Amino acid sequence: xxxxxxxxxxxxxxxxxxxxxxxxxxxxxxxxxxxxxxxxxxxxxxxxxxxxxxxxxxxxxxxxxxxxxxxxxxxxxxxxxxxxxxxxxxxxxxxxxxxxxxxxxxxxxxxxxxxxxxxxxxxxxxxxxxxxxxxxxxxxxxxxxxxxxxxxxxxxxxxxxxxxxxxxxxxxxxxxxxxxxxxxxxxxxxxxxxxxxxxxxxxxxxxxxxxxxxxxxxxxxxxxxxxxxxxxxxxxxxxxxxxxxxxxxxxxxxxxxxxxxxxxxxxxxxxxxxxxxxxxxxxxxxxxxxxxxxxxxxxxxxxxxxxxxxxxxxxxxxxxxxxxxxxxxxxxxxxxxxxxxxxxxxxxxxxxxxxxxxxxxxxxxxxxxxxxxxxxxxxxxxxxxxxxxxxxxxxxxxxxxxxxxxxxxxxxxxxxxxxxxxxxxxxxxxxxxxxxxxxxxxxxxxxxxxxxxxxxxxxxxxxxxxxxxxxxxxxxxxxxxxxxxxxxxxxxxxxxxxxxxxxxxxxxxxxxxxxxxxxxxxxxxxxxxxxxxxxxxxxxxxxxxxxxxxxxxxxxxxxxxxxxxxxxxxxxxxxxxxxxxxxxxxxxxxxxxxxxxxxxxxxxxxxxxxxxxxxxxxxxxxxxxxxxxxxxxxxxxxxxxxxxxxxxxxxxxxxxxxxxxxxxxxxxxxxxxxxxxxxxxxxxxxxxxxxxxxxxxxxxxxxxxxxxxxxxxxxxxxxxxxxxxxxxxxxxxxxxxxxxxxxxxxxxxxxxxxxxxxxxxxxxxxxxxxxxxxxxxxxxxxxxxxxxxxxxxxxxxxxxxxxxxxxxxxxxxxxxxxxxxxxxxxxxxxxxxxxxxxxxxxxxxxxxxxxx
DNA sequence: CTCCGAGTAGTTTTT
DNA sequence: CTACTCGGAG
Numbered sequence: 001x002x003x004x005x006x007x008x009x010x011x012x013x014x015x016x017x018x019x020x021x022x023x024x025x026x027x028x029x030x031x032x033x034x035x036x037x038x039x040x041x042x043x044x045x046x047x048x049x050x051x052x053x054x055x056x057x058x059x060x061x062x063x064x065x066x067x068x069x070x071x072x073x074x075x076x077x078x079x080x081x082x083x084x085x086x087x088x089x090x091x092x093x094x095x096x097x098x099x100x101x102x103x104x105x106x107x108x109x110x111x112x113x114x115x116x117x118x119x120x121x122x123x124x125x126x127x128x129x130x131x132x133x134x135x136x137x138x139x140x141x142x143x144x145x146x147x148x149x150x151x152x153x154x155x156x157x158x159x160x161x162x163x164x165x166x167x168x169x170x171x172x173x174x175x176x177x178x179x180x181x182x183x184x185x186x187x188x189x190x191x192x193x194x195x196x197x198x199x200x201x202x203x204x205x206x207x208x209x210x211x212x213x214x215x216x217x218x219x220x221x222x223x224x225x226x227x228x229x230x231x232x233x234x235x236x237x238x239x240x241x242x243x244x245x246x247x248x249x250x251x252x253x254x255x256x257x258x259x260x261x262x263x264x265x266x267x268x269x270x271x272x273x274x275x276x277x278x279x280x281x282x283x284x285x286x287x288x289x290x291x292x293x294x295x296x297x298x299x300x301x302x303x304x305x306x307x308x309x310x311x312x313x314x315x316x317x318x319x320x321x322x323x324x325x326x327x328x329x330x331x332x333x334x335x336x337x338x339x340x341x342x343x344x345x346x347x348x349x350x351x352x353x354x355x356x357x358x359x360x361x362x363x364x365x366x367x368x369x370x371x372x373x374x375x376x377x378x379x380x381x382x383x384x385x386x387x388x389x390x391x392x393x394x395x396x397x398x399x400x401x402x403x404x405x406x407x408x409x410x411x412x413x414x415x416x417x418x419x420x421x422x423x424x425x426x427x428x429x430x431x432x433x434x435x436x437x438x439x440x441x442x443x444x445x446x447x448x449x450x451x452x453x454x455x456x457x458x459x460x461x462x463x464x465x466x467x468x469x470x471x472x473x474x475x476x477x478x479x480x481x482x483x484x485x486x487x488x489x490x491x492x493x494x495x496x497x498x499x500x501x502x503x504x505x506x507x508x509x510x511x512x513x514x515x516x517x518x519x520x521x522x523x524x525x526x527x528x529x530x531x532x533x534x535x536x537x538x539x540x541x542x543x544x545x546x547x548x549x550x551x552x553x554x555x556x557x558x559x560x561x562x563x564x565x566x567x568x569x570x571x572x573x574x575x576x577x578x579x580x581x582x583x584x585x586x587x588x589x590x591x592x593x594x595x596x597x598x599x600x601x602x603x604x605x606x607x608x609x610x611x612x613x614x615x616x617x618x619x620x621x622x623x624x625x626x627x628x629x630x631x632x633x634x635x636x637x638x639x640x641x642x643x644x645x646x647x648x649x650x651x652x653x654x655x656x657x658x659x660x661x662x663x664x665x666x667x668x669x670x671x672x673x674x675x676x677x678x679x680x681x682x683x684x685x686x687x688x689x690x691x692x693x694x695x696x697x698x699x700x701x702x703x704x705x706x707x708x709x710x711x712x713x714x715x716x717x718x719x720x721x722x723x724x725x726x727x728x729x730x731x732x733x734x735x736x737x738x739x740x741x742x743x744x745x746x747x748x749x750x751x752x753x754x755x756x757x758x759x760x761x762x763x764x765x766x767x768x769x770x771x772x773x774x775x776x777x778x779x780x781x782x783x784x785x786x787x788x789x790x791x792x793x794x795x796x797x798x799x800x801x802x803x804x805x806x807x808x809x810x811x812x813x814x815x816x817x818x819x820x821x822x823x824x825x826x827x828x829x830x831x832x833x834x835x836x837x838x839x840x841x842x843x844x845x846x847x848x849x850x851x852x
Numbered sequence: 853c854t855c856c857g858a859g860t861a862g863t864t865t866t867t
Numbered sequence: 868c869t870a871c872t873c874g875g876a877g
Contacts, residue, residue, distance in 0.1 A: 063866060091867045115867080134872095190867050225866090258865065357863055359869095379865080413853090420853045590867060610864050632863055650864080673862070674868040 004048030005041045005077060010034075017245075017278045018042045021050065021217065024238075024272035025245040026265070030309045031294070031656035032285025032616065035247050039219060040070060042245070043085075044077035046217060055084025055536055055544065058215040060234070062222035064089055064590065066614060070221075084536050084544075086215070090230050091190065092590055094197040096530040098188070101207055105196055110582060112187040112397050112404040113589035117390065119143070119189040122406050126177045137170050145171035146178065150191040151229050151259050153198070155179075184437070185405045194229040201236050212240040213545075214533060222614075223248030223268075227259040235271065242272065250305050251298050254610060254650050256642075266305065283309040283656075285616055287316025289692040290662050294655040297687045301645045317661055321685060323697035324667040327360075327624075331367025333697070334621050337663060338373050338604060341619055348374055351604040352617040354654050356630040359672075360623060361606055368604075378607035384591065388490070388505040389512050393588060395488050396481065399470035400582050402439040402569045409438065415493030417459030426451055437569070439467070467573060474577035477584060478517040485509060500822045500832050519584050609654045620658035625666040626679035651684040668698060 007015055014034055017027050018041045029035035043059060046052040061067045071087045086093060099109045114122065123143055127134060132142075145168060149159045156176035163169040182188060188196060201208045218238050220226065223246035226234070238244035248265045256262065269275050283291055291311050298304070320337075324330035338351055355361060358380050368375045383389060391414050394407040402408065413419045423445075430448070431441035445452055446461045466487045473480040485491060494506040537544045576582070605617070624630055631647035655662060666681050685693070805811070809821040823830040 089867065094867095113867090116865085193867080255865075257863085359862080416854085418853070422853085608864065611866090646864095671868080 003045060005044045007041070007045070010037070010041065011282055013278055013280050013282070014038050014041075017280070018045055020245075020276055020278070021046050021052075022243060024242055024268075024275040026268045026275050026277045027245065027247040027280060028265075028277065028305060028307060029247050029249055029280040030283060030307060031249065031252060031653070032283040033280035033309070034282075034284055035221075035280060036070065036073070038280065039221060039247060040073045040077060043074060043217075043219070047078055047082075048080075052217060053084070053543065054078075054082045055531075055533065055541070056214065056216045057085045058093070058218045058237070059085070059087045060090055060093060060218070060220045061087070062089065062225050063614070064092070066221065067092070084531055084533075084541060086530050088530060089590070090226070090233070091193050092530065094193040094233075095586060095590065097197055097200065097207075097211070098193065100532060101200055101204070104204055104207070105200055106183065107186055107188070107196075110186065110401050110576075112185065112401045112407070113193065113586065114182070114187050114189040114406060115589055116190070117385070118187075118406050121410070122181060123174060123178060125409075126174050126181070130173060130177065132170050132174065137167060141167065142171045142174055146175045147191050147259065149175060150195050151227055153195065153229070181405065184403070186401055186403045187406065191229075194227075194233065198229050198233050198236070201233065208236060211237055216241050217243045217245075219245040219247065221247050224250050224253035224262055224265045225255050225260045226264050228261055228264075231261065231264045244272070251301075251307075251649055251652050252613065254613065254646060254653060256646055262303070279307055281307055281309055283311045284313075285659050286311065286656060287313050287660055289315050289318050290655060290658050290660075293319055293662070293688040293692045294652050296689050296692070297648060297655065297684050298652040300687055301648050303642070303645055318691075319662045319664060319688065319693040321625075321693050321695045321697075322663065322665045323681070323695070324665055325669065325698055327363050327667045327670045328367060330623055330665045330667045331364045332371065334364065334623060334663070334665060335367050335371035335373050337621070338368075339371065341661070346619055348602045348604045350618040351621075352612065352615075352619070352657065353604060353606045353621040353623060354609045354612050354657070355606075355623045356609060356632055356650075357624075358608060360629070364606065364623060368606075374601070374603040375606050376601075376603045378605060379611045383508070383511075384588065386505075386508055388494070388508050391490060392481075392485055392488075392509055392512055393585070395466065395470075395484055395490075396581060397585055398439070399467050399484055400576060400585055402467050402573065403437045405438045408442070411488070412442070412463060415489055417463060418455050419459050419463075423452065423456050439464075439569070440572075471573050471576050477520040477578060477580035478513065480578040480581060481513055481516045481584075485513065500820065504832055516584060519587060520580055523580065523583060523587075609650050612657050613653050616657050616659055618659045619661040619663075620654070621663040621665065622654045623665050624670075625664045625682040625685050626670065627682055628677070628679045629670070630682050630684070648684060651682075664693075665697075 005018075007018065010018060011034075014037065017025065017038045021042065027035065027038065029038070039059070043057060046057070047054055059067075059070060061070060067088050071082070074082050074085070074087065086096075088096070095113070098105075098107070098111070102109050102111055120139065120143070123146075124134075124139055127137070127139065127142065146159075149156075149171075154162070156172055156179055159175055160169065160172035163172050182192065201211070215237060218234065220234050225248075234244065234246070246265070246268060250262055250265050253260060253262045253265075269277060286294070288311060291309055295308055322330075322333050324333055334353060338348075341351060342348060353364060353375075355364065361377060361380065365375065365377070384393070391411055394410040397404050397407040398411065409424065412424065427438060427441045427445050430444055430451070431438045434441060434444060436444070442460050443464050446457050446464065448457075452460070466484065469487055470480070470484040473483050491506050491509055494502040494509070531539070533544050609622070622630075630651070631644055664685055666679070666685070669676050669678050671677075805821050805824055807821055807824060811819055811821060820832050821830070822832050
């Protein structure tokens with residue numbers, strides 16, 4: 001048989017996976033084993049060779065980005081098109097299904113989606129209302145308990161019955177109120193999207209049937225990251241035809257703390273007795289040393305399916321380990337190594353720096369800035385998480401769904417309209433006594449002369465009008481958004497503040513409107529749209545079957561207040577004229593990261609290890625390889641083995657991102673939360689075989705694997721001995737163990753100081769001992785003269801240092817673009833950048849900035 | 853109602 | 868150390 005896809009380019013295991021199109025299939029895909037290729041080839045094969053119609057296919061991914069990538073690869077494999085194929089995340093799929101049949105659950109199709117921040121706020125409000133002390137019952141604890149209950153399909157009542165602790169009892173009460181409010185607001189949080197879909201599929205056989213019949217072939221990527229509800233949904237959808245393919249790697253399960261359940265993948269063979277299992281163990285990504293290190297580390301986990309990646313590629317370069325004196329030195333060393341790589345022809349785009357926690361990015365960022373290494377940060381505080389942007393979004397959400405109490409309350413007094421918490425409370429009472437939505441109560445309040453002052457009533461009237469006018473806006477999405485923002489008066493309010501910060505916020509809002517305009521353009525194409533069969537038929541897509549007779553449902557079991565309130569509002573304020581607005585809101589709610597927005601400029605990538613999953617880079621740095629940081633404090637101490645294993649999987653993920661070069665760094669001392677601590681080197685580094693790794697920096701290779709080091713590790717004396725004693729000026733003098741066991745390390749110091757090896761004890765006086773402190777924070781690395789050179793070169797040169805900056809000066813930064821100086825303090829200047837809106841403190845002369 | 857200061861918490865995160 | 872939240876004073 002001649003295949004439309006190049007089946008010969010696959011290895012036997014991959015080929016088997018691609019050709020197994022019928023029945024349940026579990027693909028255990030190790031890191032870098034070509035799993036995306038298998039996934040896309042398999043689908044392309046089905047469509048091009050086996051006559052499966054694109055609309056019969058459902059491919060679920062974990063992130064929007066992965067979905068977009070897959071769609072792209074599929075459309076290049078399938079020139080005849082992929083229209084009707086659903087390639088999306090679980091959440092996007094659920095939203096699509098819920099929009100269509102929300103009325104069966106007592107919601108309207110216009111329901112709002114509450115993201116994490118919204119959900120947090122509402123829980124906080126509820127806890128306040130129920131006077132539950134946040135001190136005693138931390139909000140995140142309550143939220144995770146509720147989330148766990150939701151995902152176990154346990155309702156508030158049942159949770160209350162089962163509550164075995166005061167925490168759970170309180171959580172159940174919050175849960176009950178949360179449900180009530182979400183329903184009343186016609187809103188769903190991220191958990192609800194999944195849970196309600198499962199509810200829909202379970203309670204409505206005709207709906208389930210519709211999708212079971214349509215989606216004959218289902219594949220789920222990153223199966224190890226699915227939670228219980230997602231697992232149920234997938235199984236339900238596939239229950240009829242059993243053509244379910246799941247792809248995953250138990251070694252890369254790093255989201256259990258978020259409800260991901262590894263047992264989903266481990267138990268697949270039990271769920272489907274006749275499941276075929278294919279293991280993809282050949283790695284096409286990394287070189288030998290890197291792969292060997294990854295294998296060695298992950299082998300320390302007990303809870304895993306045994307597999308071992310192998311590669312046909314050569315050993316490649318050894319992993320470079322570097323012990324820095326402190327976190328600043330670490331950043332500097334990484335910067336200088338990046339410089340070397342770049343000089344050697346590696347583009348910045350091929351380099352990534354990973355860290356365990358976002359907090360670590362600061363110092364690294366700072367050091368890169370000074371060294372002139374261009375970087376971009378993935379994750380962290382994102383554009384769409386900025387308060388002012390969220391405010392705009394809340395206005396838009398409110399216009400789309402005025403019952404959305406959360407959004408209404410968020411912006412009712414932003415910008416200031418003189419409506420404070422007492423007025424809001426009164427409106428709440430009004431809403432309760434009139435049994436109407438909060439928003440309708442706002443309107444009632446305008447007429448209530450007795451209850452509110454004229455000032456408040458005027459403010460409310462303005463506010464209510466925003467919705468009235470907003471809903472009438474038709475035409476271009478961009479214009480509608482602009483009109484709503486305009487009538488909200490946000491930009492004007494910021495502009496009149498006159499501060500640089502407010503100006504930045506105003507600019508962010510402008511930028512947001514640019515995003516909206518962009519969305520309208522890119523939204524035109526049908527690609528990526530999840531169409532129903534009806535829509536496909538209407539669009540003239542051939543051989544789409546007749547739908548099952550429409551389920552005429554007079555008996556909506558939930559005559560819910562949400563639906564009533566929503567339709568009430570529809571009647572009162574008229575239908576929403578701008579149809580693109582809900583689509584924009586949905587896209588915003590389910591957005592992944594804004595990597596599309598960050599330009600294509602050449603820069604290294606900085607991100608947490610979690611966000612690095614699924615990516616690969618020719619050169620990878622992992623910073624902060626220290627006990628307490630990675631594995632993070634929560635994971636060690638012994639008692640929680642499962643947590644430690646997850647940290648180890650995280651290490652596995654980090655290591656396996658690297659194709660050719662891997663650098664692991666750790667610092668002898670590190671400032672965290674203001675105090676300095678000395679952390680021993682990460683146990684994960686010790687799990688890497690000696691032949692795969694090379695140590696350098698203070699206390700280099702001769703140390704590894706010697707007995708004393710392990711003894712030191714436990715007490716943390718290794719780090720503190722090297723680090724703090726060094727600063728105390730007693731590097732070699734009193735540190736007897738190091739003189740005995742560390743020839744290589746001493747050697748490196750010796751060559752640095754130019755002291756003969758045999759004389760080092762006498763030669764280094766306490767006074768001279770301070771020098772290492774200089775070396776630690778000054779030059780990059782003792783042994784290689786060259787290494788320190790790049791940093792050295794970036795010393796403030798005369799011209800740069802002489803440049804005078806004044807507040808208000810326009811400047812341009814190599815990485816951050818244009819900005820304005822907002823303060824000057826000696827050699828430090830603070831600059832606000834236009835693009836990011838962020839302010840940064842920069843060192844005059846070091847930072848790559850020029851006055852415009 | 854707003855503003856300012858003290859106090860405190862402080863993994864990982866896509867949807 | 869810092870960013871954010873809460874509570875009290877104006």
